Amino acid sequence: MSDEIPMDRHMYRLTCVNCGETYQPDEIIYTCRKCGHLLTVDYDLDSLVINCEIWEDRPLSVWRYRELLPVTIPPITLQEGGTPLYHLERLGREIGLPHLYAKHEGMNPSGSFKDRGMTVGVSMALQLGKTTVACASTGNTSASLAAYAAKAGIPAVVLLPAGKVALGKVAQALMHGAKVISIRGNFDRALEMVQELCISHGLYLLNSINPFRLEGQKTIGFEALDQLGLVPDRFVLPVGNAGNISAVYKGLRELLALGYIDRLPMMTGIQAEGSSPVVRAIRAGLPEVIPETKPETVATAIRIGAPVNAEKALTAIRSTGGTAESVTDGEILAMQRDLARKEGIGVEPASAASVAGVKKLVEAGIIDPSERIVCVVTGHLLKDPETVIKQCEPPVEIDADLQSLLSALHYY
Ligand SMILES: Cc1ncc(COP(=O)(O)O)c(C=O)c1O
Numbered sequence: 001m002s003d004e005i006p007m008d009r010h011m012y013r014l015t016c017v018n019c020g021e022t023y024q025p026d027e028i029i030y031t032c033r034k035c036g037h038l039l040t041v042d043y044d045l046d047s048l049v050i051n052c053e054i055w056e057d058r059p060l061s062v063w064r065y066r067e068l069l070p071v072t073i074p075p076i077t078l079q080e081g082g083t084p085l086y087h088l089e090r091l092g093r094e095i096g097l098p099h100l101y102a103k104h105e106g107m108n109p110s111g112s113f114k115d116r117g118m119t120v121g122v123s124m125a126l127q128l129g130k131t132t133v134a135c136a137s138t139g140n141t142s143a144s145l146a147a148y149a150a151k152a153g154i155p156a157v158v159l160l161p162a163g164k165v166a167l168g169k170v171a172q173a174l175m176h177g178a179k180v181i182s183i184r185g186n187f188d189r190a191l192e193m194v195q196e197l198c199i200s201h202g203l204y205l206l207n208s209i210n211p212f213r214l215e216g217q218k219t220i221g222f223e224a225l226d227q228l229g230l231v232p233d234r235f236v237l238p239v240g241n242a243g244n245i246s247a248v249y250k251g252l253r254e255l256l257a258l259g260y261i262d263r264l265p266m267m268t269g270i271q272a273e274g275s276s277p278v279v280r281a282i283r284a285g286l287p288e289v290i291p292e293t294k295p296e297t298v299a300t301a302i303r304i305g306a307p308v309n310a311e312k313a314l315t316a317i318r319s320t321g322g323t324a325e326s327v328t329d330g331e332i333l334a335m336q337r338d339l340a341r342k343e344g345i346g347v348e349p350a351s352a353a354s355v356a357g358v359k360k361l362v363e364a365g366i367i368d369p370s371e372r373i374v375c376v377v378t379g380h381l382l383k384d385p386e387t388v389i390k391q392c393e394p395p396v397e398i399d400a401d402l403q404s405l406l407s408a409l410h411y412y
């Protein structure tokens, strides 16, 4: 007889991505006890009866897809998801891609895709009986966790790398009432510390190592497919801890297994040049990433040297024939401006990396002009006002009279 954990009434269990060991869905566990690798939420897709037509009758949102989510209690929600998918007509023409789209995750309640993960993650915390939540963060995770913990009425503890988090994100975490701790070290160290804290003191860890959080994030892919009405050739995401690219891939694989789609898009990850361990591993054909000890980039959201989900992301990229590319800070900022000025889409630097990467891959002949591509732009422009202000001319200050106004507008 097999000693595998049977699927419970929610029809899922936790499975190790490396050795296949299985765990009860209500066990508080983040990595495999046998081998230390990551866990994934593993549904009994054969027994799941989902009628896709039910989905079409519900509003576009994370919870449209609730049959493929692990939450069985009424969820903690701020109405996340349902973000716009924009056709980048002008930019696409310039780059040479008539079918280029951007899924604007900055339009979520706290201004980033993290809200999709947190609505599920914080709901799971309550479902599992946990009363305090915690995370390490490059900023957006902390802003989102703080908001969802506030909605749930439970305390949140967030650890940030001191001096390396964009202003808007710190402001959010503080205003939503999280206990905000800045550590003198980088994100990778903050993550190690919060993991130790959660294990020793029973806080519920909501970094992307938590497999339930990624369940919420996979709905980016579901929504994009519903909005396009077909499977794109490629999904392109900025990669930091590599959770989001892994999540979207996992969700699409579930749709494939359920027979709702007949192929997978090429999963493509973009990193900042000064922080690109996944890109190096893909280029060199390595079985795992070699962490970078001193990651650096203007895109602080993806300033991560040791991505915890690298193992899942390498599989996502390799098994779909995708790729990984790095872009310089200059290319990131130029694309942030282009998105803002040519498409009216305001994103933070990390988000612009996905589109900057596409441009580079087209120029290198790796992306074919006929491809239909969805770039995930992950966070809102207002998250990082300081980087924006540094790039733009300051406003012209004038005396309050019409003559001064006309001479300030002399070029008109
Ligand atoms: C705006 C933004 N983009 C991209 C990422 C990277 O996502 P992941 O860590 O899941 O790779 C993050 C993570 O913090 C982010 O905040």
Ligand SMILES: [Zn+2]
Pocket: 016, 017, 018, 019, 020, 021, 032, 033, 034, 035, 036, 037
């Ligand atoms: Zn294992």
